[in-house]
Amino acid sequence: MSFNVLKSSAAAVSWKSTGNLQKTLARCIEKHGVGLHSGRPTKIKIWPELAKKGRYFQVGSNVIESSINFVKESPLCTTLCKDGVMVTTVEHLLSALEAFGVDNCRIEITPSNPNEPGVEVPILDGSAREWVKAIEEAGLEDATDENGNNCEKMAPFVNEPIHLRKNDSFIAAFPSEEIHITCGINFPEVPSIGCQWFFSRNFNRSFYATDIASARTFCVYEEVEKIREMGLIKGGSLDNAIVCSASKGWLNSALRFHDEPCRHKVLDLIGDLSIFAKSGNQGLPVAHIVAYKAGHALHTDLVRHLT
Template sequence: MVNTVEHLLSALEGTGVDNCCIEITASDTNDPFVEVPILDGSAREWVEEIEQAGIVDAADENGNSCEKLAPFVNVPFHIKRNDSFIAVFPSQEVHITYGINFPQVPSIGCQWFFSGVFNRSFYATEIASARTFCVYEEVELMRERGLIKGGSLENAIVCSASKGWLNPPLCYHDEPCRHKVLDLIGDLSIFAKFGNQGLPIAHIVAYKGGHALHADLVRHLS
């Protein structure tokens, strides 16, 4: 089983890569769980490596470029879990609006991010560097649940309810909200089929989402 795949998948989807081979070597051959390197907690390094390697258009047996298809949303719909929701609206371009709310942590608070027109360049400059974040007062509980085993101040931004950010500076003033967009793109990448785009052409509006709600969206789209 391979864990923590969302940042790598996000980088691939965000840069338009739909066909590649990924090889992962386990450090412990007796451990059934393998983790994708978390790096600095963002997708930045993956994007840099993809850009350095270069992207080649897929071609058929005759050498002609293969047309890349993308799913379109034709009818508005929404899904929700408690006070979290994702609403999806028809659009001619990809737009992502995302909101988070941490009233118990004033330095994060309520944030909203609107992507404008989403494309590869926008992803590389405005989303890829957003690092994963956590609330300091919740770290011990998460560790007891077996989560964030590899988490540290080097691969996450940590915010305390009383002291604010413990390892500034932030890459963006709304970095936590942008990282949620990064995660959403990675989670939606699993909707991709037969070398086509996983991110649907639509305006996606999410509030207080997470991997579970994102997965619900993929199931609904499927």
């Protein structure tokens, strides 16, 4: 996949203090569910971790860091792959962890079949709402390193504009003292979705919990069979996705927001950009991020160009 990069340089980002300490969970989180694409049941445990360890997945004896170095391009989700072991559909969980400041944690995933080469994070209700609830119930505490010391949390500040484009899709990041996200989608063939734009207020944990976390993944009904023929969305249903027909409109009983599809794209964007995190520091760049018809590939390519 080729992209047009209008501006980028080694000095595009400066790491500065957030004024906060790195955090981890106060206790373990455990969830069960099926994978959206695999349809297979999975058990997941998220454990507290030392400062500077960051967020990483463990599948058996295999450790896969949540890092751009291990992103593998895949359709309709974000996948991490290391030494032949894959973890797919990581974006919703990572989005919640990033937004709520879980800077360090070990994400242990147990597949239903230990002989499978990869695992998938459970889709739950198709949003990040259940992850947020679990994080709030577990609580956070200051993370300490091996010597019992706290660690300052740093954040990446974008210094100059960067713009990536593929056909009529683009993502851009502009210098800003605060995080703002502007996101647009356009489905002219599906009138009930159409063109939507969403602009975030000053981004913080409370805003994410009320305005972003409960937005569910979505798809177009007329494309479902084609996607399933690709071996995807085997675990998809009206219980974990909102589905819209070009001729009949929304097939779900009710939307959580009038612009729920666009808000879910913001949720995905935060999860994908979270992989910029290093050593327990913030991943989401401090910038005004503008995305239009952008998907996982453009999101993660922005991280590559900022790295």
